[in-house]
Structure formats: C-alpha cells, structure tokens
Amino acid sequence: MPAKVSDSTIRRLSHYLRILEAMARDGGGTVSSVQLAAAAGTTAAQVRKDLSLFGSFGKRGHGYQVAELADRVREILGLGRDWRVALVGAGRIGSALFEYADFRRRGFHIVAVLDVDPAKIGERWGTLAVEDVASLEAALEREGVEVLIVTVPATEAQAIVDRAVASGVRGILNFAPTQLRTEDGVFVHDVNMVMELEALSFDLTNRIPADVGDTAD
Amino acid sequence: MPAKVSDSTIRRLSHYLRILEAMARDGGGTVSSVQLAAAAGTTAAQVRKDLSLFGSFGKRGHGYQVAELADRVREILGLGRDWRVALVGAGRIGSALFEYADFRRRGFHIVAVLDVDPAKIGERWGTLAVEDVASLEAALEREGVEVLIVTVPATEAQAIVDRAVASGVRGILNFAPTQLRTEDGVFVHDVNMVMELEALSFDLTNRIPADVGDTAD
C-alpha cells in the first residue's frame, strides 16, 4: 500500500520471512532488528526501514514478536492465500520445478502442465496429465490460473505469454532467456541462471581482492 | 577494471551480449545504442553509460559494430575462456542444470557431480560418475574446479561451501535458500526461485494498476 516500495525491499522481506519462520520453529520469542539483520546479512537500520514502510510492528525497547512479525510479512507479500499456477514447458527444468516442494509449501500450486512435444503430452505428472499447449487457453480458464511459469525455449516464450495474458494471467515467472514484452498490470519476474554465472565470471575476472595484485588503476 | 561497476550494469551487459549474439547470427552490421536499448528494455543513455565504463567501443555517427562489440562484452565479462564447474547435489534441479545446454555454450563445463545419497553415488551422468561428497576436496583438486554450483538442502549448503572454499573455490552459484557466509574474495550469487515467486505474489497483491481501484492511499 505505501506509494513506493523498491524491489530490493521486497526481496529482503522474503528473506526476513524465511529467517523468521526458522526462528519460530526454534521457539520464537522476540527478535531485535540487529539480530534479524545479522541473520539476513544486512543492517539493523535497513531492517527497520523496510518494515516501517508497512507499519509499526515492533515494541520499543523489546524488538519484534517473531511469530507475529512473520504473519505480518506473509500478509504484506500476499502469501496469506494459495496461488494457482500453470507450468508451460515439461522439460528438465519444468520437471524439477514441478517436484520442488518449497513452491507448494509457500502456497504456489501447479494445477496444469503443458508442452508442445507429442511425446510428452499425456504423460502423468503426479495427479496431472501433461496437456497440449494448443489448449493453453482452455486449461488456464478451467483451472483459474493466475500465475504462469515459463520454461520453454526463448523463441517460443513470447507467443505463449501473449496467449496467457489474453486469457487473464497477470503474473509470470520466466525462465526463458528473453526479454518478455507485456502490457501494463502484468508482472514478469525473470530467473536467468546463465546471467548469474556470467556475473560470477565477471567477479572472478575483475573483482580480484586488493592483495592479489590489483594495484594498477 | 573501472573503480565502481554496479551489479545492474553487469546484468545488463550479460543481456546486451545475448542480444548482440542474436544480431550477429542475423547478419551483424552495426547497432546504435537506441536499437540495443529497445531490444534490452532499457534506455539508450543507459546502454552508452554501461559500455563507456569499459572503453569507447562505438563510432560517433555510426553506432557499434555488432560482432566487435559482442567480443568486447564477452571479454569484459570474463567469458573469453572456459570455466571448470563442480555440481554438488545430484537431485532434480542439479540434474536439470547438468543437462542445461546454455551453460556449456557459454563455457561453463561441469566436470564433477557429487552427492551424499549412496543410491546416487556411482550413477553415470553423461561421461561422469556421481561421486561421494565425502571426497569433495579430492574431486575439486583433481579437476581444477573454480566454480561450484550448490543444489543441496539449505541445512547442508554452508558446510559444503566452507569445504569448497578451503579447497580454493572462489565462485559459487547457490540454489539453496540460505544466506551463505564466505570470506572476502569469494563470490556468491544466489538463484532463489521462491523469492521470485514471492515478489510476484507481492506485485499481484499490491501493485494493482490504477484503473482497478487503487484510489485509497
């Protein structure tokens, strides 16, 4: 609800939540911003600023109630409900994601799996059958899908996404290494593993610590 | 080599590179910063600023030579060589990554696969055999591994990483949803798919476009 919330803040909230849930399992009680920051690898001021964008959840002199704060953060992130998800692309990555327990644990339920490959169509995945991507619209409508996970080749991703958006999907988790174009009000988040490896390659090549011989300017 | 290069710049360079390579396949020639920006979903000024951090690669009035610029960006990112990578965690995600052609195409070669599960140890993966993670150090040294991909459960990730760093690994691509602590000069990049879904959940819950009824402040 606040006017401006940065992406980094949201990422950190997600991180805080994971930590808070671990703390809750270990007994809970209270945390201070200092403790939470240490666990999340950030600063206490950052933790307080992030939280204060959404309300006053702590008690001065005492810190935050672990269980209660976890509830609040879940609520902020919109995790107080289940999300119906379709998976397009029944390849290796799609299959790994389908089995990924953390998605379900967080309320993201894969309710349809689709592919173009005739060899895959009809395969049983858990309680689902892989469907022909030709009937994407029908599947999305039938299952009331709101979020799409895209693990098809880059060349096919845009067409699939256009059809899904036309069918009412407003959230996309994109694993295809391509820049998706969508209308306003549709949210795309990219997971680009090659990009991360390339960033690592850059770091290893250029960000050598001072003591290894980076004296030249 | 420049003093300060932001992470966002590196991500964009990686993105530019993918676009430039596609353009090179389509015949090459020249690109202007306006064209490259349009393809990458950013601004022309941003493209020029990003590139100018590393040198002057364009010709005023003409733009950039596609093939040459691609070479330069590859060089900047440290992609002018091969990287020897070990994969720890031979589960679903590990297996998907092992098959992921884009890694190899970019020069990231998985030269060892390790797991704790006795049922998996000894399995043949391509030309490799899955090894016992107990002999991690031996495998890393034998293969001259520089980069580790971690797809083990969160609880085991830190111990593995500590051992790998002690064996000389300086780059880590971490799929475990946990905050890894490492010494200076070791670079960790996280791929956190649950976090991306949670960010999507936040967007869908809170960033509703104006016309759908977000008038309240």
Add this chain to the structure above:
DNA sequence: AGGTGTGAACACTTTCACAGCA
C-alpha cells in the same frame, strides 16, 4: 545529420543519528 561519450542534474536507496516510547 547522426549517434557516441560524458559531466551535471536528478531520482532513488541506504545509512546515520536521535527523539520517543516501553
């Protein structure tokens, strides 16, 4: 004219530092 390279202006994010409540 056309399009790069870049200092300067602007916008956004993080950190500081402290008032104020338990």
Add this chain to the structure above:
DNA sequence: TGCTGTGAAAGTGTTCACACCT
C-alpha cells in the same frame, strides 16, 4: 536502559543534454 521508528544526510544509480567526432 533498550530498541524502535523516522527525518535528514550520504551515497549510488539513472537520466538529461550537449560537446564532439565521422
């Protein structure tokens, strides 16, 4: 006293606008 919540300061990243080269 202890720790939150938050304006103000500092720091970073992005956009602007134009000099300059071809």
